[in-house]
Amino acid sequence: MIDDPFPTRSAGRKRGGGRKARRGRTAVRAARLRGSVDEYAAWIERRIPCFEVLDAEALELIEHNADTVLEEIGIEFREFPRALRLFRDAGADVDGERVRIPRGMCRSIVQATAPREFTQHARNPKRTTIIGGDRTVLVPAYGPPFVHDLDRGRRYATIEDFRNFIKLTYMSSGLHHSGGTVCEPVDVPVNKRHFDMVYSHIKYTDKPFMGSVTHPERAADTVAMAMLLFGEDFVPRKTVLTSLINVNSPLTFDATMLGAATVYAENNQATIISPFLLAGAMSPVTVAGTLTQILAEALAGMAYIQLVRPGAPVVFGSFSAAVSMQSGAPTFGTPEPSQVLFGVGQLARRLGVPFRSGGGLCAAKIPDAQAAYEAANTLQTAALAGVNFMLHTAGWLEGGLSMGYEKFILDADQANMIAVLLQGIDLSENGQALDALREVGPGSHFLGCAHTRENFETAFYRSTVADNNSFEQWQQDGSLDAARRANGIWKQMLRDYEPPPLDPAIDESLVEFIDRRKSEFEDRDY
Amino acid sequence: MATEPLMLDEDEIVLSELADDELVEQMHEDLYDGLKEEIVEGTSILLGRDWSAEKVLNEALVEGMRIVGIDFRDGILFVPEVLLAANAMKGGMEILRPLLSETGVKPIGKMVIGTVKGDIHDIGKNLVAMMLEGAGFEVFDIGINNSVEDYFEALEKHQPDILGMSALLTTTMPYMKVVIDEMVSQGIRDDYIVMVGGAPLNEEFGRAVGADAYCRDAAQAADTAPRLVRVHRAGGTVGA
Ligand code: B1M
Numbered sequence: 001m002i003d004d005p006f007p008t009r010s011a012g013r014k015r016g017g018g019r020k021a022r023r024g025r026t027a028v029r030a031a032r033l034r035g036s037v038d039e040y041a042a043w044i045e046r047r048i049p050c051f052e053v054l055d056a057e058a059l060e061l062i063e064h065n066a067d068t069v070l071e072e073i074g075i076e077f078r079e080f081p082r083a084l085r086l087f088r089d090a091g092a093d094v095d096g097e098r099v100r101i102p103r104g105m106c107r108s109i110v111q112a113t114a115p116r117e118f119t120q121h122a123r124n125p126k127r128t129t130i131i132g133g134d135r136t137v138l139v140p141a142y143g144p145p146f147v148h149d150l151d152r153g154r155r156y157a158t159i160e161d162f163r164n165f166i167k168l169t170y171m172s173s174g175l176h177h178s179g180g181t182v183c184e185p186v187d188v189p190v191n192k193r194h195f196d197m198v199y200s201h202i203k204y205t206d207k208p209f210m211g212s213v214t215h216p217e218r219a220a221d222t223v224a225m226a227m228l229l230f231g232e233d234f235v236p237r238k239t240v241l242t243s244l245i246n247v248n249s250p251l252t253f254d255a256t257m258l259g260a261a262t263v264y265a266e267n268n269q270a271t272i273i274s275p276f277l278l279a280g281a282m283s284p285v286t287v288a289g290t291l292t293q294i295l296a297e298a299l300a301g302m303a304y305i306q307l308v309r310p311g312a313p314v315v316f317g318s319f320s321a322a323v324s325m326q327s328g329a330p331t332f333g334t335p336e337p338s339q340v341l342f343g344v345g346q347l348a349r350r351l352g353v354p355f356r357s358g359g360g361l362c363a364a365k366i367p368d369a370q371a372a373y374e375a376a377n378t379l380q381t382a383a384l385a386g387v388n389f390m391l392h393t394a395g396w397l398e399g400g401l402s403m404g405y406e407k408f409i410l411d412a413d414q415a416n417m418i419a420v421l422l423q424g425i426d427l428s429e430n431g432q433a434l435d436a437l438r439e440v441g442p443g444s445h446f447l448g449c450a451h452t453r454e455n456f457e458t459a460f461y462r463s464t465v466a467d468n469n470s471f472e473q474w475q476q477d478g479s480l481d482a483a484r485r486a487n488g489i490w491k492q493m494l495r496d497y498e499p500p501p502l503d504p505a506i507d508e509s510l511v512e513f514i515d516r517r518k519s520e521f522e523d524r525d526y
Numbered sequence: 527m528a529t530e531p532l533m534l535d536e537d538e539i540v541l542s543e544l545a546d547d548e549l550v551e552q553m554h555e556d557l558y559d560g561l562k563e564e565i566v567e568g569t570s571i572l573l574g575r576d577w578s579a580e581k582v583l584n585e586a587l588v589e590g591m592r593i594v595g596i597d598f599r600d601g602i603l604f605v606p607e608v609l610l611a612a613n614a615m616k617g618g619m620e621i622l623r624p625l626l627s628e629t630g631v632k633p634i635g636k637m638v639i640g641t642v643k644g645d646i647h648d649i650g651k652n653l654v655a656m657m658l659e660g661a662g663f664e665v666f667d668i669g670i671n672n673s674v675e676d677y678f679e680a681l682e683k684h685q686p687d688i689l690g691m692s693a694l695l696t697t698t699m700p701y702m703k704v705v706i707d708e709m710v711s712q713g714i715r716d717d718y719i720v721m722v723g724g725a726p727l728n729e730e731f732g733r734a735v736g737a738d739a740y741c742r743d744a745a746q747a748a749d750t751a752p753r754l755v756r757v758h759r760a761g762g763t764v765g766a
Binding site for chain 2 (some may be wrong): 186214282
């Protein structure tokens, strides 16, 4: 009693599209092996509502409290007289390095000139992205001094690892942005590292990228290199860099970050002002208290940027985790920071600026079950919270201390799923599938009906890593767990990598610039 | 049931009425609970009963904090509780310190600690300072973003046993070597124990910059520091 796999009932039915076109093995293999998401998607267009946890009254309360913090306690701008001057001129009360800002002032400064969304140009126009609105841009992890893979374990990152992660990101269609410090290349002298890092983002990928922030001069070098790439008159008019400025919470900005932020703002380049909070240590232990602090800090930072250059793109950043009250160690993927994330998304939208948060965060040391579930928690939360710029989407291990090769592959797979999830539900005629229901009717099955034949390739997300086979086949394939399978994938990707072409004249000018700048001062390791 | 106040007869305890061994026991409990006033009182009572400062220090305070340390390590006590305990310990130490130096007893140890230049991460450093205070150390925390000059000034001023440096950035941790090299060239390296820590460091890095010890966390720092001080005072080399 074997069912006919392709019921002939439908064979004679007329459908739009007519006969199936010839493709042949080569074409099918090439298309199928590429992955399930359009290679050139420069962002995800969200078509589902954001998940919201606070009602209007609650939001007003948080906003009121944030203003109370700004007005009564104030924000410290350390060793950076320019910020003090600008705020004083704008009407704030400046006492030493403490800036107390009248109720509502930051909000009106930000709302007056900060763009609701902005375009970040990539050297390949097809990858030029828009940050803000209903879009989500996925970006690899940032900052880890170590890398981890199954073969070599955990070790300090090198410039080769740095290039590898740029290449892997380039080849991951679900990641729209090349990121910044995808790992920290400790084999290059500290004061010259940024040249090699920025150059790698230009050379090995054509996706948009982030600039150096560890010193104002390094930010200036980044801008100079961007000018060589995009043209000297293009850059001050257009945004080609989005860089990460962390607040030294609680309620403090330091000179390093302010210095770098100022350089970028002056050149009309985007900055992400990020209260990076480990609740319990850097902010109150409660969600509402943390939300208040995040809003106050982000408002002050974004207002500063607008005072430096009205209209310079700013992103409301938020990185929220908690510390273990038993050891002080950062924790990830737990429910309270998710609540914070949902709330900040709402606050950012009310303010009317793009919002950065999220990622595949975890405290796990290796790509194990903890890594997977913590990362899945934070990725889904960020996706549902309406994050526009999702830093740390792929690779993050160990609270950001380590960039994992296998973890990267697992996260990139999740990133692709997010794209599908956010697309929402297709309610077109094809989406409604009444044809299919009519055709198949009671009993039988849908595997071979016309509608399925038309849609099967893109109907369901196909994971690049998950194994859905029978136990026996899995065993035959070597009984590999997810991390082991990911291990094979990143190696294959690096073997297959081909660099996007870069104009040799531009390349030469960049190399020349780097050589000249590097020869201007001694190597220094701090 | 939950409405019943937890403390009933504890409130009735009058420290001065306890026998020595009971009092010491009670001080262990009070340290555990982070009760500074009670620790100060208990310390004074024992001194009034002709206990030597050293005996009070070791039997009442250090032993009490040893227990706190164990329960912190085992995840029973939380950071804010240990902070309170360390603060209570500090209260007792303030009374004992002048007496100890009068009688020529060396203090458990002194430490200058700070985050290196260019680096503003300090949560871990603060925890280390807290744990060392809990272990009876006198800790001079010179904050964040410290240059060679800042460290040297603090060494000069406080004459500690240990110089502690913390760094969380790979771009700032090499600065530890700059400080240590300068200590060597000024001929003062061996006068101090140098301890380093911070998440991106490891044992090997600690050795490479010429530190005496790398500690992976605050509990290990509190374990290592007194040991190194003892060895150093006995004239031994403390390096790994
Ligand atoms: C003397 O003897 C000793 C002995 C033991 C010692 C010791 C000394 N010191 C520490 N220990 C040891 O004992 C402690 C207690 O058990 C432990 O201390 P820890 O400090 O390790 O542990 C603490 C209890 C909890 N841990 C922490 O507090 C650090 C957590 C992470 C997430 C972190 C935080 C919180 C912050 N950050 Co920063 N931050 C990260 C960190 C990633 C991580 N997982 O470590 C790291 C270190 N940060 C990084 C970066 C990039 C940055 N951060 C920056 C800023 C900040 C905040 C201000 C937001 C905040 C610090 C707030 C503060 N007051 O300290 C920026 C730099 C600012 C600056 N000038 O320094 C900025 C550059 C980001 C930016 N673009 O703005 C990355 C390092 C990059 C690198 N290449 O090295 C990073 C790994 C995260 C990441 N992936 O981006 C042990 O290490």
